[in-house]
Amino acid sequence: MFSYCTDPSTLGGLTWLSCFLTTGVHLSFYMSFLKVLGLLAITAPVAMAFGFLGAMSARAGFAPLSWLGKGYIAVVRGVPDIAFFLFFVIALDQLFEYVRHRALCPEWEQPVRQGNDFIVCQAAKLPLGNSAAWVHETYSFGLAVITFAIVFGAFAANVLFGAMRAVPRAQLETGEAYGMSQRQTFWRILVPQMWVYALPGLSNLWMVLIKATPLLFLLGIEDIVYWARELGGTKTPQFTDYPHGDWRMWYFLALLIFYLLMTKVSETLLARLMGRLTRGQATAGGEAQRKAA
Template identity: 70%
Template sequence: MFEFCASPDTISGLTWLACFLTTGVQFKFYLSFGTVLLLLAVTAPTALLFGFIGASASRSAFFPFRWLGKLYTSMVRGIPDIAFFLFFVVALDQMLEWMRHKVKCPDWDQPIRNGAEFVVCDAAKLPLSSAPQWQHEVYGFAIAVFTFAIVFGAFAANVLYGAMRAVPKPQIETAEAYGMSHRQSFWRIIVPQMWVYALPGLSNLWMILIKATPLLFLLGVEDIVYWAREIGGSKTARFYDYPHPDWRLWYFLGLLVFYLAMTKGSEMVLERITRKLSQGQATLGAEAMRKT
């Protein structure tokens, strides 16, 4: 903050705005953009890993694996995202605390579930009540990332399963005729070629993931939506150094520009990746590139 911002009541105009935009609360709003970008950077590969495992299990010859893979994709895709987020986060948090409670407090004689209340010993809480604030924030963010990965991994599994089936079957038969095992043909033939078929679906899934990041607000993470609502709301001089009317329209307009920029940048990157993967492939996109 600038030196002339020490007395907010004595400044006005652009000077007042400069002071307002450099407060500690505003910097938390700026840092929350990094939270969203970090969520995307961690969730995307994690969801892709879950999707690959789910798709591989769905095409497995071993019935229990195939059943689990199809159950995962069907169940998660059939539940509304908001309902799954609100339920799964609470259920996962309570499950972890219950497991810790059984280990750390074996002599506990009180009921853990008492109506709507869930009570465990202090040593079993995650994180501990005495833990610093950054541990609470990291724990909440990790739970959010895992929840996002579970949900979008199910959609990715469906996309990758279709992409695996789209690889020309004669290539797989040729590989097996040359002596490759089922596992070798999977890793050497199917996996390298499936990405060009999966990329359109994964591209749409990436766009949906970008649009879903405001759900962090529902999971208790202080993201850009949380701070835009908090800072942009009407503030009075009683409890705020820089009182202002309701500015949420402008803050959310800034978020609109941010998400549009993210979408446009993603489209450009994904288009280049598609062109790179399509080279030499027996697809309509590759055929159009060859003719050009």
């Protein structure tokens, strides 16, 4: 990276460290932090959308739809979490490949499951065998995002379902008294008011989501855990210009601090958001704000 880094063996102290921390592999390591943040940025809204749909269908008047919503919430929340992650990545992959297999290779006659193998025709493979490495990476990252969204969507659905029921009934009745239709009361009265009831649950969920991101490693993504293990391991002079002992402990300490910072920042921001949403609400918090002003 820097001009003085041409011969690291002559360097010492901080200059050595500054060269060491800016090698190519370390830049990939820093990129993987972006991967984690990207996962959070994509998963949070998608999971919220899943949750909103789940909550909406759980309180629907049409019974089968309501069962579907409630079933989704109950099933995902009832299964141990990590098992769910490991299960879903394989299951989703096989589901996609099976659907493509049926669509693309109708002439195929052998069963898909043969003993211990899951065999689909070449054209149905996901991603295709001849595609570039980045396609493989994006595909597995996409699978991870869907898995996270399904699991956290169910948790979010549960929170939102509770929040929708917590909005005082009188508020909805007022809307109806003004001649609003069901749809109008839902969107204009219920949805704007439910957030203050949902926020404690959702912020808890956000914290849990942050802490679930290292599970990406289990899903076979080259994330921060993967790089910390790779980079921290003992390096001998034969393979690198920067030999060092087993430093994995320090790399994981860095990850630990990264997550603690994330938690601290989120806590502060969410407390501020809660203050903003409480303003003018008919809750104890809103009342306290009114008295203080």
